[in-house]
Amino acid sequence: MPHMSYGCLMAVDRDQVLRAAAGLLMRKAAATMDEVARAAGISRATLNRQFAGRDALVRALEELGIAECEDALAKARLDDGPAADAVRRLVRELEPSAGLLAFLYSENQLFEGDEQNDGWARLDANLVGLFRRGQQAGEFRIDLSPVWLAEAMYGLLVSGAWAVAEGRAARNDFTQMIAELLLGGAVRRD
Amino acid sequence: MPHMSYGCLMAVDRDQVLRAAAGLLMRKAAATMDEVARAAGISRATLNRQFAGRDALVRALEELGIAECEDALAKARLDDGPAADAVRRLVRELEPSAGLLAFLYSENQLFEGDEQNDGWARLDANLVGLFRRGQQAGEFRIDLSPVWLAEAMYGLLVSGAWAVAEGRAARNDFTQMIAELLLGGAVRRD
DNA sequence: AGTCCGTGAGACAGTCATGCCTCATATGAG
């Protein structure tokens, strides 16, 4: 039976490993388990002790992504105030998770097996609900479906993460450029 | 020496194979060469005769994507009329290529090898130029960089392709929903 | 009919990632 201090350290390590894996896999989705381990600063053996196989790692990454999104949704208080402000808060809260989201976005393997984590469905429902609320309040245009707005927001988050990762955009502009484009579009307001 | 009719048929086949490969790889990026061959209705042997290895296939897919984008850019006449209309024309012309673009978007393997096809750079330059023109003409807002607008357009095309592929959006709405969101955003105009 | 050529099917070895194993080591607990 492991000591409590060990258990505690393992939890920290597990999270660090997950972060490092996400950072690497975002840039190189076909990375070897050995590369992932090296990126996390641990050996392949330890990585395999913590995650039984690549599937388990990706699944854990998915769980982490869902948990972070749920945290962001909670912190953004989607039901408070104007929907546009809620969107801005949400994008800001989602920024640290953008890299992980970008990886999960490209990992369509997950959705291939028909059993997909229902956490995404819950998140989608909340997001769609936010855009629907904005429409019903007269804030948002009604010729774009809430489902599409949610999907587009996800896509813009991924694009933003890529643009920042490749140096095509400044990290400080992340929240602004995504939220402003999603809300206001490219055409100049008069 | 192959007969002319053979050469002609081979060209058609090559394109059909590329289409089928794009259609499959968009949904399952890790598909086997055998699966790709079966999706294209040919045997693995023939697939390997047409494309020497997986790399060659992906490279050919990339070439096809670039060529289609260049065609779309040419047909959209980016320099004619209001920039917003040019964007709408471009999205419409790009629609048939959206699936292929979605695959290439997730194939970050390409950009890992530092030698990336400069066709993308040319396309980027044209697209960025379009948004810059819109800004200079006072059509587009200037607080969003042309580079980001181009990146966002690419991301929205991919998101749209996914939404259509998963049945979350109607194919008929593709052009409209992308162009309108990119140009006008979610907030209702007064 | 005869010939050519593309194709499909199958077999083959080579390569690589994976998962599991053992062993030596260092660090922390008692």
Next chain:
DNA sequence: CTCATATGAGGCATGACTGTCTCACGGACT
């Protein structure tokens, strides 16, 4: 100090994909 535990290093067997080969079949042209 002694011991336990997690770790790193390395080896090994398995499985999957790949690239290439051979052979037989069928269609097209002469």
